[in-house]
Amino acid sequence: MSAVTVFGLCAAAAVGLGLYGLIANPQPLRKIIAFNLLGSGVFLLFGIVGRRGAAAGFGNDPVPQALVITGVVVAFSATALAIALLLRLFQIAGSTTLNSRAAPSPRSDPSGH
């Protein structure tokens, strides 16, 4: 068992867990966390592939590393935007449910403050 195998299996499990949480968890914030977990698993898979491509004196192929760094930044922007949307939904509707049948109870001051 090398580092690649151990962490590769770990990454695969993280992808599976994240996907399950994304589908099965009813709360939007939990879905966002699960999505981040899924993404981090995918990034780790990139790292595994890069580690196997270690050559020319580098311990890890630099091209997948650069792709992962770009990916981490984009995932963070998406998370921040999703959180802002969620907080605004909470401010307007008074709840964060995504279930359209459950009538959201409007709060006294819909525009906030």
Next chain:
Amino acid sequence: MTEFLTAAVGLILAMLGLGLVSILRGPTDADRMMAAQLIGTAGISVLLLLGTVTGVPAAVDVALILALLATFASIAFVKKGLSRLETDGADPGEDR
């Protein structure tokens, strides 16, 4: 030497796992904050040891970033916990 340091990394990692149990158990937010602080410090130590073991000197830079960002995260953590207690019963919209 390498074996000794790797064993030390393993031991600190085990402590870190125990610290996670404490996050899991709680019972109050203060305990969770403390456990998060401990995990941050233990993670920094593991990074420093790991950098020496594997001969990656740049691991010290990762530890440096982690020290600053973990400080920031724990302050934010405590500050959010504090304002929660202070505004207990107040408008949840102002709760931050």
Next chain:
Amino acid sequence: MSVARDIITVAGVSAGVFFFFAGTVGLLRFPDTLTRLHALSKADNLGLGFVVLGLLPQTGGLRDGLKLISIWMFVLLAGATVSQLIARTARQSGSGK
């Protein structure tokens, strides 16, 4: 020379691991928030401090040594501040008794 360095490293890192152990056990076993905080500060300040001390002889040069020490300084500062804020939280919420 290298033997002396290795002895310092072994002693420092062992002491650091011991304090991490003590701090974690304290965090799990002590009865209330303030005593647990006391245990935590041992792991934070002394655990990392001894690990840094032990690793200093193994660093390549002055710059790496300074980086190690500044990491410890950051953690000391953060630990002191966060501990005080946590203690205040605990006292206000009444769980510190």
Next chain:
Amino acid sequence: MNIATVFEIALAAVVLGLAIWTIAVPDTYSATVGFIAYGLLVALIWVRLDAVDVALTEAAIGGGLGGVVLLGAAARLRDTEAMTTERPSLIVRLSAAILSAAIAAALAVTILLLPDPAPTLAPSVVANAGATGMTNPVTNVLMAFRGMDTMLEKVVLLLAIVGVWSLASDQAWGGRPGPRHQADPNGVLAFLARLLPPAGIVVGIYILWTGADHPGGAFQGGAVLASMWLLVIMAGLVDTPPVRSRWLRLILVGGPGLFLAVGLGGLCFGSAFLAYPVAFAKPLILSIEVAMLLTIATTLGLLLAGAPERSAER
């Protein structure tokens, strides 16, 4: 089985345990704390995989800024948890579990059956490293060989901040994000916020500077600067700037703007878009990175601060 493998298995086990905890725990706040610890440990895995540049990014985002974003939202939404008790039916959960397990198993099999020898681009990165005058291969890839990706990534950051700002309510339009933090000016937090940022700024600039030859770069340095800025804001020493402010917007577009200008310059005077003249490659890349450092620090800080909530006058 040597001791290093034992360590790797232990690390993977702790990370997996945290992942399971993050998904399974009923309390959202605890799940967030678990995810922050997860991000911290994933940075350790990246160091172990010899990808220190990624470890720096993961430590800055996973353990730090991303965690604080999630934590802030979890603290705000904590009281609403009781309202959302509806759960998907057993069939949905069961089929989700089967689907996820199948995908995880497929990925695991793929990992075990990856081709040998593995394809790699590392030799071509080494062969072309002389063109930029920098020796950190990841910075070379990010700033030169795949410069287009990096430029568009900054545009994504910019779009995200535009998206966040457009969620402001009418009264707060163009106003200041977040609440005004009140803090005792002689308190311990204010003391830390005066003591730490000077050292933190040095570290941020060091991370940028060392990025030319060792792991580091503009994004990681910018994340450190952003956290220092937010620390000062949280201590109540300064207020968040109103988002309608002109200098703020100038800083936000400065980095990508310079990147684009250099790229277009390459199109006019050189061979292609983003083609650096070999003699000036390093100074050009460094000046882009310095401009980026400011832009990234401001963007990340404002993304964490969230949508404007107060009018600019208050």
